[in-house]
Amino acid sequence: METGGEQGTYAHDVLAVVLRITGSVPSVLLWQRAREPHAGRWALPGGRLGPDEDVEASVRRHLAEKVDLAEVAHVEQLGVFSDPHRGPPPRRVATAFLGLVPSDADPAVPHDTAWHPVDALPETAFDHGAITRDGVDRLRAKLSYTNIGFALAPDAFTVSELRDLYAAALGHRVSATNLHRVLTRRGVLVPTGETAPPGPSGGRPAAMYRFSEHELRVTDPFAALRPPGHAV
Amino acid sequence: METGGEQGTYAHDVLAVVLRITGSVPSVLLWQRAREPHAGRWALPGGRLGPDEDVEASVRRHLAEKVDLAEVAHVEQLGVFSDPHRGPPPRRVATAFLGLVPSDADPAVPHDTAWHPVDALPETAFDHGAITRDGVDRLRAKLSYTNIGFALAPDAFTVSELRDLYAAALGHRVSATNLHRVLTRRGVLVPTGETAPPGPSGGRPAAMYRFSEHELRVTDPFAALRPPGHAV
DNA sequence: GTGGTTTTCGCCTCGTGGTCGAAAACATGC
DNA sequence: GCATGTTTTCGACCACGAGGCGAAAACCAC
Numbered sequence: 259m260e261t262g263g264e265q266g267t268y269a270h271d272v273l274a275v276v277l278r279i280t281g282s283v284p285s286v287l288l289w290q291r292a293r294e295p296h297a298g299r300w301a302l303p304g305g306r307l308g309p310d311e312d313v314e315a316s317v318r319r320h321l322a323e324k325v326d327l328a329e330v331a332h333v334e335q336l337g338v339f340s341d342p343h344r345g346p347p348p349r350r351v352a353t354a355f356l357g358l359v360p361s362d363a364d365p366a367v368p369h370d371t372a373w374h375p376v377d378a379l380p381e382t383a384f385d386h387g388a389i390t391r392d393g394v395d396r397l398r399a400k401l402s403y404t405n406i407g408f409a410l411a412p413d414a415f416t417v418s419e420l421r422d423l424y425a426a427a428l429g430h431r432v433s434a435t436n437l438h439r440v441l442t443r444r445g446v447l448v449p450t451g452e453t454a455p456p457g458p459s460g461g462r463p464a465a466m467y468r469f470s471e472h473e474l475r476v477t478d479p480f481a482a483l484r485p486p487g488h489a490v
Numbered sequence: 491m492e493t494g495g496e497q498g499t500y501a502h503d504v505l506a507v508v509l510r511i512t513g514s515v516p517s518v519l520l521w522q523r524a525r526e527p528h529a530g531r532w533a534l535p536g537g538r539l540g541p542d543e544d545v546e547a548s549v550r551r552h553l554a555e556k557v558d559l560a561e562v563a564h565v566e567q568l569g570v571f572s573d574p575h576r577g578p579p580p581r582r583v584a585t586a587f588l589g590l591v592p593s594d595a596d597p598a599v600p601h602d603t604a605w606h607p608v609d610a611l612p613e614t615a616f617d618h619g620a621i622t623r624d625g626v627d628r629l630r631a632k633l634s635y636t637n638i639g640f641a642l643a644p645d646a647f648t649v650s651e652l653r654d655l656y657a658a659a660l661g662h663r664v665s666a667t668n669l670h671r672v673l674t675r676r677g678v679l680v681p682t683g684e685t686a687p688p689g690p691s692g693g694r695p696a697a698m699y700r701f702s703e704h705e706l707r708v709t710d711p712f713a714a715l716r717p718p719g720h721a722v
Numbered sequence: 723g724t725g726g727t728t729t730t731c732g733c734c735t736c737g738t739g740g741t742c743g744a745a746a747a748c749a750t751g752c
Numbered sequence: 753g754c755a756t757g758t759t760t761t762c763g764a765c766c767a768c769g770a771g772g773c774g775a776a777a778a779c780c781a782c
């Protein structure tokens with residue numbers, strides 16, 4: 259059992275809310291704790307901040323123990339969780355991250371680790387349930403005004419497939435017409451020139467698209483109060 | 491001289507980028523370090539995270555040593571700065587906050603503390619210059635799609651005064667016509683019914699306004715991909 | 723009153739996005 | 753082969769938000 263740190267120092271953890279959408283269901287990667295405290299409950303991947311790394315490097319290092327990092331298409335910082343009573347003593351401060359895995363990736367995970375639908379979380383350890391909800395909220399917000407969908411979608415996809423991904427992540431129906439227009443007008447979606455074969459019941463073959471960039475981009479100097487001469 | 495913490499624990503600091511606009515110049519509150527390291531350089535207010543407080547409570551506590559907290563109209567978390575070499579050993583991890591002070595407030599500050607225009611920062615300690623720029627960027631972004639102006643403006647003001655505040659914060663000219671229309675349509679600006687006397691060269695007396703809320707509100711379900719039936 | 727100044731308001735335009743329906747391109751069954 | 757059904761794609765329509773501009777309103781000084 260470890261003791262508290264030197265007076266005025268605290269253990270610093272990094273945590274990752276890794277989200278992935280499969281079959282129109284957004285899920286988060288959790289592992290089941292074997293040891294106290296909170297043995298048996300489900301926790302976010304993460305671990306201690308090491309002495310020679312910043313928090314982002316740290317979360318990538320810890321994540322690599324649970325999934326193939328190459329499958330995680332995007333990582334960003336969510337914030338600090340520091341309630342003195344967020345867990346049993348000794349006190350721990352955590353920096354949480356959001357990670358996204360494309361829907362066509364199916365990374366191998368350890369035996370204690372599994373994907374859980376975010377709408378039906380198991381009993382979570384510490385404040386990890388609240389942190390997960392923060393991550394889902396962040397994803398939902400950014401889908402609207404960034405190209406963050408690149409981190410959820412396969413490399414190539416049809417508009418209908420992308421529509422289903424967005425609908426699952428946002429939690430409401432999405433019009434394929436509108437999604438296609440909005441994303442192409444913003445320049446984040448480019449056609450590959452290929453088409454996908456129709457389903458068993460026929461239908462026009464769907465054109466394949468991909469995201470023009472695989473780095474996060476705010477697609478809009480969004481909202482109002484732009485510089486003069488920059489009417490949108 | 492303090493030693494490093496127990497292995498795997500780190501001193502955790504909180505820092506505040508406190509911004510205020512006076513005379514069309516955005517400034518940040520800095521204090522001049524008297525002791526090494528970085529003696530003589532200017533640093534952000536802040537200090538150590540205490541054992542019985544979360545980071546937000548901590549930053550408010552430390553801020554209270556520099557300014558009257560009642561004058562700080564808004565505080566929000568910016569993020570974690572954790573580069574192992576962001577300062578000399580022993581390593582410190584910092585959670586940065588953005589704080590905003592209305593332009594009509596002129597809180598008393600200690601003798602080692604002063605406002606510095608953000609476009610002409612003095613030599614700053616550690617990574618506090620970069621953190622300050624992060625704070626300014628956050629303010630600029632949020633001016634567009636939230637009511638965050640309430641934390642920069644006096645309780646009552648004219649549209650022209652508010653226009654000057656926004657122009658100073660955004661760094662470009664702002665149309666009073668458009669600002670008035672955008673903010674009133676969003677319902678964040680309400681007329682007080684009073685008027686301000688014209689200046690020495692005459693002119694129509696300006697109507698006074700105030701912000702309808704003094705809590706941060708995202709005024710827009712901003713950008714695209716709203717639920718069906720929710721056309722704006 | 724006349725001219726100058728500042729604020730306020732209405733009108734115009736453009737871009738964005740939600741909605742709808744028609745057309746395109748496939749499959750299946752008769 | 754042709755009619756029917758299915759899915760995708762595309763264009764048309766509309767509402768609204770926001771930038772630009774100019775006129776009108778309301779003051780001052782002379």
